Amino acid sequence: MESTSGPSRAVRVPWDRLRAWIDTQEAAERDPSSPAPLSQAKLEAISVLISFDNEPDVSDGDxxxxxxxxxxxxxxxxxxxxxxxxxxxxxxxxxxxxxxxxxxxxxxxxxxxxxxxxxxxxxxxxxxxxxxxxxxxxxxxxxxxxxxPHFAEPPNKRTAAALSTSPARLSPTHKIQREDSPQRPSQTSDIPAPDSRSTNSPDSDEDASVFKQISALAACLHIDNPSYRIEPDDGMPNFFSGRPVFRYAECIPPGLGVVSGVLGKRQAKMQVAGKVLEWLQEEQRSRDELVNSLFYQRPVMDFMRNETDV
CATH class of the missing domain: 3.30.160.20 (Double Stranded RNA Binding Domain)
Incomplete structure (x- = not known):
């Protein structure tokens, strides 16, 4: 007699009831006031069928x-x-x-x-x-x-470059202020001091370099220095979201510097600052290209006009 209890027996799964159960769980979890926690047994059973977190492959190289x-x-x-x-x-x-x-x-x-x-x-x-x-x-x-790769200079050269982004573009007052009192923030700056750490640590040096670059570029571009709003992510302990806050945001792209799901408050702040710095650098390049194109076009137009007159 053929066994009816072995694994080879075909069992019809009630998919409609399974879908209904999934819909019920999703509907409950969409309402934050009534979460739908599952038991350990249910979570373990689901993990046999699907992965809760796709683990990236890191087997290539070292x-x-x-x-x-x-x-x-x-x-x-x-x-x-x-x-x-x-x-x-x-x-x-x-x-x-x-x-x-x-x-x-x-x-x-x-x-x-x-x-x-x-x-x-x-x-x-x-x-x-x-x-x-x-x-x-x-x-x-x-x-x-x-x-x-433009961040690849040794620490002493990188710090010097961060403090002198094209002297011809900085006003003498701004330059003297940075040289005489490098640790004193600008009077119009809303940037809070980096997280309290030893001032000799690499992390403190890194923070200071990024924020000084932002301050210098913002001054060159006539954009106010941002402050940084860092808040815990809901339901994610030790994870934070953040964004820059500009007092005058007319020329600031929507969503600039917004991050979420970042592990650690300091890391979230640094990621926001990194995005702001990248945008400021691109904005400076765009303005420089515009100025250069105007200076280039004028001699060409004059030359063509002279040729026409002849």
């Missing part, structure tokens, strides 16, 4: 070693890797600790970050091993350094 070698070649401080507290998540039918790692590189910021390992509006991915989390952070730090 990004940690490559990053260290590149940093040594540019005579920067060694990268700093910090593991976040593990998050228990259901994986393949069991709860397991999942890890995230933050890599901070002097002069470049912290990784992963938005567009470099973190999708807009999403949390950073987590990993079943600390090693893979570290490799993922190093991979995106390395990619950022490749995409933005």
């Amino acid at each position: 990004p940690v070693t490559e990053l260290t070698q590149r940093i040594q070649g540019r005579r920067l401080m060694p990268p700093n890797f910090v593991d976040d507290e593990p998050i228990n998540m259901p994986v393949d039918g069991h709860f397991k600790p999942m890890w995230r790692c933050v890599c901070t590189v002097d002069g470049y910021g912290s990784f992963p970050r938005e567009k470099y390992g973190v999708e807009t509006g999403r949390r950073p991915p987590s990993f079943q091993s600390k090693r893979n989390a570290k490799r993922y952070a190093a991979k995106h730090a390395l990619q950022y350094m490749t995409d933005f």
Whole structure:
């Protein structure tokens, strides 16, 4: 007699009831006043069917070693890797600790970050091993350094460049103020001081460099210095969202510098500042190109007019 209890027996799944249950859970979770927490058994059962968090593949190469070698070649401080507290998540039918790692590189910021390992509006991915989390952070730090090689000067040269963005474009008063009192913020600046740390630490030097560049470029472009609003993400402990605040925002693109799902308050602030700095640098390049094009077109027009007169 054929067995009716073996795994080969075809069992019809009540898909309509399963869909109805999913719809009920989704409807409940859309209302923040009545969350629909699932039991551990249900979460473990679902994790057998689908993954709660897609773990990126980091098996190619050795990004940690490559990053260290590149940093040594540019005579920067060694990268700093910090593991976040593990998050228990259901994986393949069991709860397991999942890890995230933050890599901070002097002069470049912290990784992963938005567009470099973190999708807009999403949390950073987590990993079943600390090693893979570290490799993922190093991979995106390395990619950022490749995409933005203009931050590659040694610390002493980079600081000098940040303090002197084209002397011909800065007013003498502004230049003297920065040279005489480099630690004193501008009277019109709303930027709060970086997170309280030792002033000799690489992180403090990195923060100061970014904010000084923003201050100098904003003054050149006649844009007020922004302040930074950093707030905890709802339902995501230790994660923050942030945005810059300009008092006069007529020429500021909507959504400039907005970040979310960033691990750590300082990292969120630095990511906002990094986006503001990138926009200011692009704005300066655009204005320079416009000025150069005007100066170029005028001699050409004069030459053509003279040729016509002849």
